[in-house]
Amino acid sequence: MxxxxxxxxxxxxxxxxxxxxxxxxxxxxxxxxxxxxxxxxxxxxxxxxxxxxxxxxxxxxxxxxxxxxxxxxxxxxxxxxxSISTYNRRIRYCCRTGGIDEAMSILAELDSLGSHPDPLSYVSLIETLNGLGRTLEADALFQEVVRFGLHGSYPLRLYNALLSGYLRKGQLELALRVLDHMEIKNVEKNQETFEILLSYYVSAGRLEESWRVVNEMKKRKVPLNSFVYGKIIRMYRDNGMWKKALGIVEEIKEIGLPMDVEVYNSIVDTFGKYGELDEALQVLRKMQSSSDPKPNISTWNSIIRWHCHHGAVDTALELFTMMQEQGIYPDPRIFVKLITLLGEKGNWNMISRSFASIECKEHRDTRAIYAALVDIIGQFGSFHDAEKLVGKLKSEGVAPSANMFCTLANAYAQQGLCKQTVKVLKLMENEGIEPNLIMLNVLINAFGTSGKHMEALSIYHHIKESGFTPDVVTYSTLMKAFTRARKYEKVPEIFREMEASGCTADRKARQLLQNALMVLDKRH
Structure with missing residues (x-):
């Protein structure tokens, strides 16, 4: 031997x-x-x-x-x-190609050998898990990184990945904990950090925190790019100062910052929200005809959504067709809005034609989602079985995601189909995807639309108890639920809670409050 x-x-x-x-x-x-x-x-x-x-x-x-x-x-x-580097390469490859479960198995194997991935592999794992809504696992990995001091050259990417994941789910307290940890470790925020924070605060209606972020960027001489200016426009828009919002455009021109699609989208959204639909269309035409950035999916989603909101369904359908002709396919959420409105008017033929045009052009996985939405809204027989519907989507090759479940749940919620909405939530959890704030807001809407205001209130309490931070959509949807139930006395109380939380009321919330106060005045 x-x-x-x-x-x-x-x-x-x-x-x-x-x-x-x-x-x-x-x-x-x-x-x-x-x-x-x-x-x-x-x-x-x-x-x-x-x-x-x-x-x-x-x-x-x-x-x-x-x-x-x-x-x-x-x-x-x-x-x-x-070599350990082989494990690291395999982990990063699995993260890039969507094999997160395999990546986690490799991580467990490496752990059983008494070793750990390198910092870049941890970054890949945390970013991928957060993108899938699996923030608890991402947080556990982050705590492991902190415990073993494995930050390497990527601490800021780790923090930004966690911030983005937490705020996407509405878990503000956990996000603030990350910011505290950054301060303790003397890790400076970068442009991406500020943009993550600003995006959340603006969408959540937190005006004070939004301005604080902008002022901190100015103080630290972080460039205010078009993304930031786009968010500033939205802040003005959400607080009823839409003319001042448009004045930001002049400031952008004066400093010589190029007008990009983010700024244009904010302008379209501002015009649309305040019913200035002709002006919104003019901006769209300018984007299409000039050398400026061309409309993207967000531009089309915004202009179609506001036309639906203001009852201009025919124009919305024209825009819907125009968008597809230009090679841009609709967001499923916009499709939900359109077919719901058409269904309310009994225009089922229009739904069939709209879906047929998508079916000929769209990718296979997205076609399956549209087909499911038609089944739900169109009530063609299979919409009652949410589990069967999700199973059908998976058999069509559609990978389960938080966005997919939220879209399906929203389709049920708009019709007040509470059991089906709850079933979608359970299916989401069974797939290992943690419910986010969007899904819980959808659930409030489902109960509110069906007249079950106390159940809607219980979801609101669950949101607060689970570490989520209610946003302006949460409060507005809850106020609408009590308005539908004719429990007007509760609406001012919810409005006060919203203001106390730091959320700034949008136009919808203020209108709901005004309507409730008018009814209460008449009663007295």
Whole structure:
């Protein structure tokens, strides 16, 4: 038998095991963790190999596997070295290609060997998990990074990934904890950090925090780019100062900042919200005809949504067709809005034609989602079985995501189909995707639309108890639920809670409050 170089203290033991292997069916793996060797013996169907594995968890060592193959006449020694970098490459590859579960299995295997991924692999894992709404797992990995001091050169990417994930779910308190940790570790915010915060605060109706972010950017001399100016326009818009919002455009021109699609989208959204539909269309035409940035999916979604909102369904359908002709396909949420309005008017033929045009052009997975939405809104027979519907989507190759579940739930909620909406929520949880604030707001809407205001209120309390931070949509939807139930006295109370939370009321919330106060005045 060939001599193999091993630690002298274990030479004899290894030799004994090798001798045993020639007489019985046995496989042996010996693992090293922090310098100690632990033998693990397994029985195999043939007496031809013993594998001895050494793993050194300290940095700089790689996983080394010595395989001893024996036959009756001779013995061979094969040395195979699997580096930690191989594990890291596999983890990052799985994250890039959508195999997050496989990446987590590789992580567990690496952990069992007493090692950890490198900082970049942790970043990939955390970013991917947050993108899928699996923030609890992402947070656990982040705590692991902190515990082992594995930040490396990527601490800011880790923090930004966590911030984005938490705020996407509406978990403001957890996001603030990340910001506190950044301050303790002297990690400076960058442009992306500020944009993540500003995007959340503006969409949540938190005016004071939004301006605080903008002022901090100015103080630290972080450039106010078109994204930031677009959010400032939205802040003015949401607070009834739409003319001042448009005045920002002049400021942008004065400083020589190029007008990009983000700014244009904010202008379209501002005009649309205040019913200035002709002006919104003029902006759209300018984008199409000039050398300025062309309309993207957000531009079309905005202009179609506001035409639907103001009852201009025919124009919305024209825009819907125009968008597809330009090679841009509709967001499923806009499709929900359109077919709901057409369904209310009994225009089922228009729904069929609209879907047929999508079916001819759209990618296979998105076609399946549209078909499901037609089944739900069109009530063609299969909409009652949410589980069957999700199963059908998965069989069509549609990967379950938070956005998919929220879209389907919203389609049920708009019709007040509470049981089906709750079923979609459970299916979402069964897929390992944590419910986000959007889904819980949809659930409030489902109960409110069906007249179950107390159930809607219970979801609101659940949101607060679960660590989510209610946004302006949460409060407005809850106020609408009590308005539908003619419980007008509760509306001012909800409005006060909203103001106390730091959310700034939008036009819809103020209108609901005004209507409730008028009814209460008449009663008295």
């Amino acid at each position: 060939e001599n193999v170089f091993l630690s002298s203290s274990f030479d004899r033991s290894i030799q004994i095991l090798l001798v045993l292997s020639s007489n019985c069916s046995m496989g042996t793996e010996i693992h090293s963790s922090y310098g100690s060797l632990i033998p693990r013996i397994t029985i195999s169907p043939s007496p031809t190999r013993i594998s001895t594995t050494f793993n050194f968890s300290s940095s700089g060592y790689s996983r080394r596997r010595l395989v001893y193959g024996c036959s009756c006449s001779n013995h061979q020694v094969v040395t195979e070295e699997l």
